[in-house]
Amino acid sequence: MILLSEFQGFLTSLDIWDISFILLLAVFLGIEVISNVPAILHTPLMSGANAIHGVVIIGSIIVMGHTEPDNYFALTLGFLAVVLGTLNVVGGFVVTHRMLQMFKKKK
């Protein structure tokens, strides 16, 4: 029942505020960065963004990496999580790439 060090920095007063600032800036940046995209790029952009949130895979690697080798429940679910996360990342980028390849440059 102890709080493992995985959450070492969690909720110390400094972190939570720094993170709030990161949050604030990232929200606005996400909005600004996208705001002028032409309709024809909506689908590839959606797909690219989809690949980027695959960054959640890092969480699953951390879980797996610090699981005791006899915790089968965690190992199984963690393993599954890494597989799914990889699917999201690899599939996402490859599909996006294929889509964009369809949009040849107008000469």
Place this chain on the structure above:
Amino acid sequence: MILLSEFQGFLTSLDIWDISFILLLAVFLGIEVISNVPAILHTPLMSGANAIHGVVIIGSIIVMGHTEPDNYFALTLGFLAVVLGTLNVVGGFVVTHRMLQMFKKKK
């Protein structure tokens, strides 16, 4: 010669990285936010930005607020700093406001 607590959080490994992320995001946000400004707003925008960096006044208030009452050197310079910072902030916003008042809406 001791490091006063003013710098309490300084350079602990967590901070510096969180701050780097804030930096990264803020740089891009600054670029994105401005990028479509029409020429006619260049001067008011410059003036508004000028007022915003007046936020440096907060640093001077922190200096002043934690100076020993017998440290005349620090008190004098700190006092000057607060005056100058206030000038930057107040003057900046007021000038910007006056400029913008000149740009009446085209009916």
Place this chain on the structure above:
Amino acid sequence: MANSDILKICYLLGSLSFIVGLKMLSRPDSAKRGNLFAALGMTVSIAGTILFHENVNHATGEVSRIGNLLFIFGAIAIGTLTGYLSAMRVKMTAMPQMVSLFNGMGGACAALISLVEMNTHHPQEFGLRLIIFLGLMIGTVSFAGSMIAFGKLEEKIKDYGSKVQQVINNLLVFAILGLIIYISQGDSTTDSLIWVVFGASAVYGILFVMPIGGADMPVVISLLNSFTGIAAALGGFMYDNQVMLTGGILVGSAGTILTILMCKAMNRSLWNVVSGAFSASGGSGKSTEGLSISEINVTDAAILCAYSQRVTIVPGYGLAVAQAQHTCHEFEKVLESKGVEVTYAVHPVAGRMPGHMNVLLAEADVPYPKLKEMDEVNPHLPNTDVVIVIGANDVVNPAAETDPGSPIYGMPIIKANTAKNVIVMKRSMGKGYAGIENELFYDKKTRMLFGDAKASLEKLIAELKSV
């Protein structure tokens, strides 16, 4: 340099690549490089995590690195192989399904992380528990919703919805949130309730997407996409991991804006889409009672085309359904060989995803310069001899310009009705996505050629070759 510092640099580079990548992805000339750039940053972040991530046990001061490496590499290998192969093999026309599937995987990954963390470490701080439970909820909703969206796009799941269900959905959200707040406060005795959160979220994800029309799925996928982004960001919060945080939030906010932009392109509101109002209401168009249509047979159609100077093809969703893109390209080549000038008029929201027609025709190797955008093509239509509408409907519906009561009123259209002749190829008098009548079909200039688009095109080609 300490391992943790190297790791942070990797994460900084990763975040940078996501920002710049997204920016580049939103401009046609740099989109491809943007995607590769983001992929590179992702690789750096993942490799950095495996190599340099460390946990410090505060009690003993012990440092533990990432273990279970065999499992991790195995999982990554399986994921990479499966992901790569399925992404390469999927048909261009099934792209939206694929994106939905991958999105669901990301959501499930986030949910699993929460499940494992809760069951292994049983954390007791309110904030931490809240974040874990929220991550579980959002990830699960995104997963379940994406699966339904996938099913709908594959046409294996039908639309279903009612006013009552809307109410149930809303109640369910509040119930789940209430439960989460309750068990976040409690101690570990309530931990088994996590399965209730899990189950209820899955049900909610299903109910959320069920009533929404199949054609609205791209919008829904984009919305679920930003949900997964938020779930990833919650993971970043949990592990104090900035690359997960920035990546997740960027996608969360950019995805939300993108969803709104997609709705705008169809002249709809997000609420209108999500409440499934469209598929439910529909049918409020001008009445066409008393009007009559005229048909054309294949021979006459072939002759009309062959003796024209300029022909413009307007492809629509039906072309994709019939998988007639290759046949269409052949048709175009045959016509050109007869000296006819052929172009395609591509509407930005023709089909069921933005860029659908471009992707489809590119797959059939139609040369890019032949594809004209709506604005480019409209002024030339009055000088066009024949406009051939293949499986399109809403995008050529004049009601968008003339009937303020129509659900598509205000959407820009391809003004096929200004051309000299119009041939419409579709299977029946069936309605399009918006579910409304189309006056164009009753226009004096218009002749209908009924039948599956691919079959009709094949017959036309055969006829043309014998003219």
Place this chain on the structure above:
Amino acid sequence: MANSDILKICYLLGSLSFIVGLKMLSRPDSAKRGNLFAALGMTVSIAGTILFHENVNHATGEVSRIGNLLFIFGAIAIGTLTGYLSAMRVKMTAMPQMVSLFNGMGGACAALISLVEMNTHHPQEFGLRLIIFLGLMIGTVSFAGSMIAFGKLEEKIKDYGSKVQQVINNLLVFAILGLIIYISQGDSTTDSLIWVVFGASAVYGILFVMPIGGADMPVVISLLNSFTGIAAALGGFMYDNQVMLTGGILVGSAGTILTILMCKAMNRSLWNVVSGAFSASGGSGKSTEGLSISEINVTDAAILCAYSQRVTIVPGYGLAVAQAQHTCHEFEKVLESKGVEVTYAVHPVAGRMPGHMNVLLAEADVPYPKLKEMDEVNPHLPNTDVVIVIGANDVVNPAAETDPGSPIYGMPIIKANTAKNVIVMKRSMGKGYAGIENELFYDKKTRMLFGDAKASLEKLIAELKSV
């Protein structure tokens, strides 16, 4: 909630207001609200600091709040009063000077903070010292540079520069940076060298701005503006203060982009501006030798105008120099009373700062609808009877369109030469900002009316009233 948490919320609100404020400032319809919004956020941040800032002494655990409140409030009162009054009293035409002055104040504030921190606490960590010294350097450069820019705009300081000085400048920067790195490593025995950094930075700031032409000052001010932003951000780094950090960085990066945009509007590169190349080179225009000009006297000019149907006034820098905006407005009213239709053609970079002419004419209460933008006015010029160019030069120079060798080649211009008649009011054949000849003055349609713009306009008005 702990004080420190309340403070962070204040800072979060402050940062939010800066982002949204900047965004709103970059759109004409929301600019005013954006400025007020940012000001509000600033107030919250400052008030929050005074009320809730705390230092914790790690050795004793003692918490100290902000003290010396009397001094602080006194300083703020002095600053507010002086700032408000000077900002309210300054003439519209002296705005750029004012901005420069306020920018310098911010830079000085940052420099003073560094001086005090160093002299009071003598910190010994390399990173901390580095940041303090860098803040000192950048703040001082910004301060000194802004003062010179101010002097130039007030026309109290002349341009001065040479190739040698460019080299000296560059050496100086490296010397200062070297010194900073050296004393950042050292212990407190080298602390007195801080005064050397201070002095050298001041010298550099002066030398940096000296060679740059007075007319380029808006660009320089914008650049120094982003310097001060960076100095503020360094302060944020020093105190781990996020509102200083975000505010400073936002201004730093937005200011840099703005500087580049300003250069673009004049068809120049930033490097070209900063190296002072323009004022030095100049004079490379088409030769006008052998061409002759024709003058017009006040009476003839008045008659020509009075019997016209449409007159367009092109105001330029000279109008601002002569402070003739009110007289110009009167002139326009007298003409209108004679039944002449008068409009103003406003070039985006006429004058010495963007929007200069708008501000100037608005000050004289010229009704906004009378001000036409360049693109709006050009098509109508061939039907215009008289174009009156008042103190403008470069913005009507046809070389921008015809002479690829001209330094202004590529800049869009007001095509005065397409009108039926042109009257140019200036004091002499003196050159404009770009320092080049203007063929328009030698055009057959053009008549010159020499003299100070205000004096000439007054004579014209008197003459008109007697026509």
